[in-house]
Amino acid sequence: MRVALFVTCVNDTLYPDTGRATVALLERLGVSVDFPAAQSCCGQAQFNTGYRRETVPLARRFAGVFEDYEYVVVPSGSCAAMVRDNYPRLGEPAAAAVAPRTYELTEFLTDVLDVTDVGAYYPHTVTYHPTCHGLRVLELGDRPRRLLERVEGLTLRELDGAEECCGFGGTFALKNPAVSAAMGADKARHVEESGAQAVCAADNSCLMHIGGTLARRGSPVRPVHIAEILASTEGAVW
Known part of the structure; x- marks a missing residue:
């Protein structure tokens, strides 16, 4: 192909x-x-x-x-x-x-490719944020979760309010900064409450927004794109 x-x-x-x-x-x-x-x-x-x-x-x-x-x-x-x-x-x-x-x-x-086990190894506790376009337009459903659940060493934690927007929304964040920041704060709080070491998503734009909010809160939780988790193997972590 x-x-x-x-x-x-x-x-x-x-x-x-x-x-x-x-x-x-x-x-x-x-x-x-x-x-x-x-x-x-x-x-x-x-x-x-x-x-x-x-x-x-x-x-x-x-x-x-x-x-x-x-x-x-x-x-x-x-x-x-x-x-x-x-x-x-x-x-x-x-x-x-x-x-x-x-x-x-x-x-x-x-x-x-019809795979869910991609041979990944990622020994960390992770929570997953389903971004708006993936959730509502592409209707990815549980595809990302099924992939994460098959990653060796990974513990997947539930995220309260997972289906709520993080507040980024591209130019929405520029035109409505106060609302965007408030939504980001809610998402960051739920991420921290999950007890995860990392928050994962399929969009770096949303992770940038969530990660920036977490950093300003002094949180140790780090944002990581799902591709980097799935590409990680024992001895080679992205």
Whole structure:
């Protein structure tokens, strides 16, 4: 199968280890992964802020870059949701065509590769935050949890209010900072109350918001992307 990684802007700029972990994980499972260097933003920020016309060139570029791949794997629920849910609304046939071939990472593992035990080892206590796009748009359901439950050494703790938004929401956090901060504080408190050493999610944008709130509270709990947990093995922790 021809598989490409769409690393996303946030990961490329701030969290490159998530992209590296995604490739390491997939290669360990026997998947050869390409990284088309011409990729750029998917246009989510523009689309969500109402700049639909400015989104179209980015969607065309995405479609052109990934048109020859059978699968596009994305370590981000929100960017995967942008392509899958919004590209078909743009009136661009090429963009609509690539949408059903675009998968969030945990979807690709469970639905395409048909695996839940990826051979990971992560000896820590973890709680999982299901991000809004993954939960409500992609409907990931229990896919991430099933993967985490099969990680050797990992203890998974329940998160109160797990399905509540963390308050990031992209430009929502910029336009409504007080509300965003209050929501983040609620999420951080629930994370701390879980007793976990780390909070895990499928979106680094949400983890950035939660992690920043935790850091300002002086909390020792650290944010970690699910790809980095699943890529970890004994002697090689991301």
